[in-house]
Amino acid sequence: MTDGTDGPADRARTRRPKLGRWLAGGAVATLATVLGLTLALRSGAAPACAAPPRAAAPVAAALLAPPAAGTLNKGKSTFYDSKGEGGNCSYPSAPADRLYVALGPSEYADGAACGGYLDVTGPKGKVRVMIMDQCPECAPGHIDLSREAFARIADPVQGIVNVSYRLVVDPPLAGPLTFRIKEGASQYWFAVLVAGHGNPLRAVEVRQGSSGNWRAAARESYNYWLIDSGAGPGPYQIRVTDTRGHRVTATGIRMAPSQVQRSTVRMYGGTSGGTTTTSRSPSASPTPRASATPRPTPSASTTPLAETATPAASASDPAALPPVPVAATTPGCGT
Missing domain, CATH: 2.60.40.760 (Expansin, cellulose-binding-like domain)
Known part of the structure; x- marks a missing residue:
């Protein structure tokens, strides 16, 4: 992906869970709680009754779905270079014409979009690209074209442009499966x-x-x-x-x-x-x-x-966090 000045950045196509900050914050909070209880007990005073913890707000599951057929989507495009590799879709190599696109996690949909095609329209015209890769940092509506595809629809010096795109239905096939x-x-x-x-x-x-x-x-x-x-x-x-x-x-x-x-x-x-x-x-x-x-x-x-040919045939739970040890109930705190 490019910012319009330095050219496309080499990007690893993997998602890395950002757990460090959460773990560090949790450790600090736990340490502070333990120190507070220790100081209170040493001073002879009973610890204050803490309010019951509030339940965490429900987090809506990300909607993972490829672009819907027949739906015109509007957003923006940047560009990058896969260095000839086949991207997160694991293809042996990029298409020979080097016209491909990476989608953000919601539209890449854990691989469900792989092998489909988008018609993308930008300031200079339209290009058809194969969905080959994932762009981990791309929000919904942000697509990352190959450098060659981007040059078909916009001047690369712009770096980022507004586009519209649509999933192609039954695109012409280059050959057999x-x-x-x-x-x-x-x-x-x-x-x-x-x-x-x-x-x-x-x-x-x-x-x-x-x-x-x-x-x-x-x-x-x-x-x-x-x-x-x-x-x-x-x-x-x-x-x-x-x-x-x-x-x-x-x-x-x-x-x-x-x-x-x-x-x-x-x-x-x-x-x-x-x-x-x-x-x-x-x-x-x-x-x-x-x-x-x-x-x-x-x-x-x-x-x-x-x-x-054969006739058609009929056809997560998040892991619970480990329990947190709780101190024995102090007389006078609701007992």
Whole structure:
């Protein structure tokens, strides 16, 4: 991101919880309380009766959702350079045209926006960008474009400009779906990255061979879909559903960590080298879970995979703080 004078800053795409100040403040408050009670007891005076603590005001959970299809959003844009990396969405690299965007945490939505596209309009015109990254410091309505994309809509010396943007529905696809099994995966722990889907994804399901039960994978914030107990040794069928209800199934996905496996099935609009149709039935989305962002380095594999179409199938609690020790009740304080 840039301030308009020094150029874009290199930014780590991870969220760091700011706990130090809270812990320090809590420690100071606790120490002060203990010292006060100690001094009062040494002087022989009974400690004053403290008013009961007030319950903490409820904190509204952040609304995590990608930009809604068909909704025009207005805000501002800055720009940055990913250095060719694929961002928090864990893609092996940035798009070849280098037209991409990072969204703030609320719109990145723990990875739910990954792989979608925005049409962004600025002072000089419009550009279409792929959602590839998270901008931890960006408030809702603040998007962070690549330097190349920003130059399409504004003069980079401006640094920050007002923009409008809209999520693209069914953007043209560059090719069929690709699948990348994560490093460290095995028959006992399954993780796959799906790319080339156009619309954001709603669900990914996996089954061993062609006769096993479908198992729902859970999306991580870094855009891999996980089955913690594994999905068997493979090969797999992987059924993919997007937010527009398109659903397709690719077969022959191998347990080949780090390799990009290219199928012959497209998310919509037909296939290359086969007959596949898609159904349009929404399916429940798994709850994303926060996790650290890996930086995979895959090698490409272009072996075509078979594909089939299948009919649609029906489809946090905050940790409690540890109890705080309370001094014994003093006579005369409500007893």
